[in-house]
Amino acid sequence: MQIVVTSPHAEGHTPENLPLDRPVALVMGTEFSGASDFMMSHADAFVEIPMHGFAESFNISVAAGILMQRLRTRLEQSELAWKLHPDEHALLNAEWVFKSVRNAKGILARHGLTPPPTLAALS
Amino acid sequence: MQIVVTSPHAEGHTPENLPLDRPVALVMGTEFSGASDFMMSHADAFVEIPMHGFAESFNISVAAGILMQRLRTRLEQSELAWKLHPDEHALLNAEWVFKSVRNAKGILARHGLTPPPTLAALS
Numbered sequence: 673m674q675i676v677v678t679s680p681h682a683e684g685h686t687p688e689n690l691p692l693d694r695p696v697a698l699v700m701g702t703e704f705s706g707a708s709d710f711m712m713s714h715a716d717a718f719v720e721i722p723m724h725g726f727a728e729s730f731n732i733s734v735a736a737g738i739l740m741q742r743l744r745t746r747l748e749q750s751e752l753a754w755k756l757h758p759d760e761h762a763l764l765n766a767e768w769v770f771k772s773v774r775n776a777k778g779i780l781a782r783h784g785l786t787p788p789p790t791l792a793a794l795s
Numbered sequence: 796m797q798i799v800v801t802s803p804h805a806e807g808h809t810p811e812n813l814p815l816d817r818p819v820a821l822v823m824g825t826e827f828s829g830a831s832d833f834m835m836s837h838a839d840a841f842v843e844i845p846m847h848g849f850a851e852s853f854n855i856s857v858a859a860g861i862l863m864q865r866l867r868t869r870l871e872q873s874e875l876a877w878k879l880h881p882d883e884h885a886l887l888n889a890e891w892v893f894k895s896v897r898n899a900k901g902i903l904a905r906h907g908l909t910p911p912p913t914l915a916a917l918s
Contacts, residue, residue, distance in 0.1 A: 688868065721864065722868075724867065726891055730860060731860075733854060733856070733857050734856050734857050734859075734860035735860075736857075737853060737854075737857035737858075737860055737861050738860050738861055738864045741810075741844065741861045741865075742864075742865065744847065745811065745845075768849055
């Protein structure tokens with residue numbers, strides 16, 4: 673696992689050449705003050721999106737979209753084993769559903785079901 | 796020049812394989828109803844950003860950011876002559892400055908300057 677902080681002020685990689693051989697935890701700083709000193713000092717690497725034209729910085733959602741889309745496309749085109757294990761994928765999906773539905777625990781209970789401990793801890 | 800409409804509902808290209816051998820006029824539809832029937836029927840090509848995960852669609856600024864960043868990077872990596880002529884670039888820059896400054900025409904006038912006709916028409 674590598675902690676990769678997006679920062680326009682640190683010497684870093686671009687979305688084109690950030691190494692992807694280890695899992696990436698992508699940290700987006702706030703738009704005005706960037707990532708905290710704590711995150712900056714704990715980063716394993718930095719990534720910067722090249723800027724062109726008149727804008728000074730990207731909106732954080734735009735920056736996140738550009739980065740994740742590009743990194744994912746690069747993973748798809750690589751030979752790396754980057755996908756979640758089907759069990760991990762199913763659990764993440766269940767977690768999303770569980771958090772998206774109001775009173776998911778109650779609904780499951782009415783059907784005589786109890787969520788697995790990892791999900792029950794979320795409610 | 797080719798009119799390229801972003802649409803998730805039309806058979807189209809992706810940001811990875813949209814042909815860039817002709818200049819591209821990129822048309823972004825509205826988030827809810829997409830591009831108009833008029834634009835759809837006049838499009839030379841369509842482009843779609845592959846979606847993954849739980850979201851149904853990208854915010855329009857995120858979609859525009861992803862598309863323009865990827866197309867520009869592809870142009871930079873290509874052998875195509877894609878850059879503006881320096882004169883076109885200077886004019887576009889001047890136009891931006893002219894529109895960004897309040898009463899640009901008046902400021903120029905106080906220095907005994909008149910903007911070129913293309914800029915004067917903007918004020």
